[in-house]
Amino acid sequence: MNEPKEQAKYESILLRVLWMIVYVLVWQVAQFILGAVVLVQLIYRLIYGAPSASLMNFGDSLSQFLAQVGRFGSFHSDQKPWPFADWPTPRTPEGEAPHTVPPAPHPARDEEPKL
Secondary structure: OOHHHHHHHHHHHHHHHHHHHHHHHHHHHHHHHHHHHHHHHHHHHHHHOOOEHHHHHHHHHHHHHHHHHHHHHOOOOOOOOOOOOOOOOOOOOOOOOOEOOOOOOOOOOOOOOOO
């Protein structure tokens, strides 16, 4: 009578092991991408004097994704990370303010074109 429950548990752990192997591969790719983001952000910071907002947001989302993979892999959570869950939303930056580019001035719309 306990046999179907044990078999279901065995199949469930096998499926989880397969997903963990997939996420280990995804982890390796994401780790490389995060390293590239860090280097590009450093270069951006050196050139413009402030970090890029878009790189800050992407880096935060990617690091949260890696944390989700770690929690799933260590059996801390049964929730599979993206693409089975939503991509993590970036949090408010706690460090430097990002580099901002002022909007380009627009000509008045009711002026005649200058010849």
